[in-house]
Amino acid sequence: MAEFTLDDLIAVLKEAAGADEGVDLDDILDVPFTDLGYDSLALFNTVNTIERDRGIALPDETVVEATTPRLLLDAVNRGLAKAA
Numbered sequence: 001m002a003e004f005t006l007d008d009l010i011a012v013l014k015e016a017a018g019a020d021e022g023v024d025l026d027d028i029l030d031v032p033f034t035d036l037g038y039d040s041l042a043l044f045n046t047v048n049t050i051e052r053d054r055g056i057a058l059p060d061e062t063v064v065e066a067t068t069p070r071l072l073l074d075a076v077n078r079g080l081a082k083a084a
Contacts, residue, residue, distance in 0.1 A: 004076040016049040017042035
């Protein structure tokens with residue numbers, strides 16, 4: 001399965017949790033989700049959408065441990081590799 005990219009993540013964030021008009025989602029790899037305006041519920045919805053769309057199951061602690069887009073991308077790509 002193809003790698004899950006930052007562009008993929010941004011699309012899912014917008015779909016599952018919305019986007020604050022004042023937040024620039026370009027250079028965000030290491031910006032905490034809380035600084036981007038995404039709370040734990042928004043991340044839970046994002047992770048659920050990724051799992052559903054990509055047919056993978058991520059560990060329950062992913063929402064708590066993946067505090068930045070880079071960490072979430074790493075978790076998703078590990079899940080994809082494991083499922084392959």
